[in-house]
């Protein structure tokens with residue numbers, strides 16, 4: 001009598017799985033498009049450098065040994081500045097998450113500091129710490145500090161209270177509760193905050209190197225920009241992007257290691 | 264070690280939750296607490312274990328806990344409260360780490376409680392790999408590991424399906440018969456109450472006060488799933504509870 005048909009599938013989706021290669025495919029397609037456009041001519045050489053030219057500039061940079069001369073100080077600055085800012089941020093964030101007084105005192109302060117474009121403070125840091133490395137460390141540290149605090153105390157707030165109750169009910173010491181329950185429970189939130197903080201760190205790195213740095217990716221980009229040398233400008237920008245992707249991949253690896261207990 | 268509740272009353276702000284509860288918790292017995300939803304059973308349990316302070320009255324501990332007790336008042340929670348990032352054995356070891364117990368005896372305790380709760384094969388498993396019933400057995404193993412003087416159990420089987428619940432009730436009975444422990448067992452399931460309780464405290468609707476205490480003399484191991492005597496008790500309890508529930512409804516109508 002009535003017609004037979006299968007019930008329509010409505011589930012699925014909303015569960016991101018890792019698809020290898022798609023990300024690379026997007027990059028390849030985009031670069032391929034630019035290459036094609038600049039060769040055929042519908043993208044003028046003045047608006048966009050040809051990717052292959054950018055690549056050969058990069059090779060030149062590499063073979064001349066200048067790449068390391070620029071990259072090494074940049075990585076050092078990022079490493080020192082970001083470690084300072086992130087470790088201070090996690091420490092303060094945990095304290096804010098745990099103690100009402102510290103929270104009441106510091107949350108308004110952090111909210112006041114967060115929206116300040118840290119780049120605007122660079123001259124101030126130069127006055128405080130001098131034109132050399134210290135002011136660059138300070139800028140990066142300060143810039144990574146505020147977002148880390150915010151994401152850390154949010155993560156601590158989100159730790160399941162019933163687990164903390166459980167710890168108390170078994171008479172665990174305060175220190176045990178913090179290190180064995182609160183910190184691991186907050187780790188997912190802290191790590192996803194780390195991605196954002198590190199990206200901000202790269203942005204500030206370039207800003208810091210635009211003032212009074214002889215070497216560094218930022219200095220390289222600034223020099224290229226002032227000469228309107230688009231190939232070198234894009235080489236520098238591409239190096240920054242690769243740094244960003246690498247850092248994100250490293251954080252991803254850490255997440256995989258530390259958060260393998262998640263579903 | 265016996266516990267006594269002396270005139271315990273408790274309020275959250277304006278709402279009075281518990282009213283003048285006096286009760287003795289004898290050692291070596293399971294005391295069940297039943298009562299309508301929201302009458303303050305969980306609150307009472309938190310007061311007994313010192314996780315919260317009563318507004319008035321006090322909980323008295325008579326005598327000291329046995330020497331080998333690591334954590335005298337130990338909870339088993341409805342939602343298991345296992346750390347998802349720790350394996351089964353690490354979850355148990357968590358509650359032993361803060362005490363002065365060397366590595367070898369810690370491992371020995373863990374092996375022992377895992378055997379008692381039939382979890383030996385799951386030592387290294389993470390909580391997410393376990394079914395609900397197994398998670399609650401881990402929580403039970405963790406509670407047993409600290410050798411409690413009194414176990415405070417808040418609806419430990421409520422998150423489980425009825426077959427698993429039957430199996431775990433059997434497990435609890437055999438754990439108790441092999442080595443009697445003291446427990447305060449909160450439940451809203453009257454069948455659990457008559458199967459596990461040596462005595463059953465019926466609380467009234469909020470503000471909870473003791474409506475009646477019934478005792479069941481039949482030994483735990485002789486209680487069957489279908490048992491005429493227990494059915495009688497259960498029916499009696501149900502009538503008491505139904506009156507409370509109906510009275511609560513009536514109050515709503517009169518507002």
Ligand SMILES: Nc1ncnc2c1ncn2[C@@H]1O[C@H](COP(=O)(O)OP(=O)(O)OP(=O)(O)O)[C@@H](O)[C@H]1O
Nearest residue numbers: 275280298299300301302303304305306307451469
């Ligand atoms: N921390 C709290 N603050 C304010 N009110 C609370 C708090 N905890 C419980 N209550 C209130 O106290 C009353 C008793 O709560 P409790 O959880 O003890 O009831 P219960 O008997 O365990 O209920 P259920 O059967 O649902 O588990 C409820 O009305 C609840 O809303």
Ligand SMILES: [Mg+2]
Nearest residue numbers: 304305306417
């Ligand atoms: Mg409850």
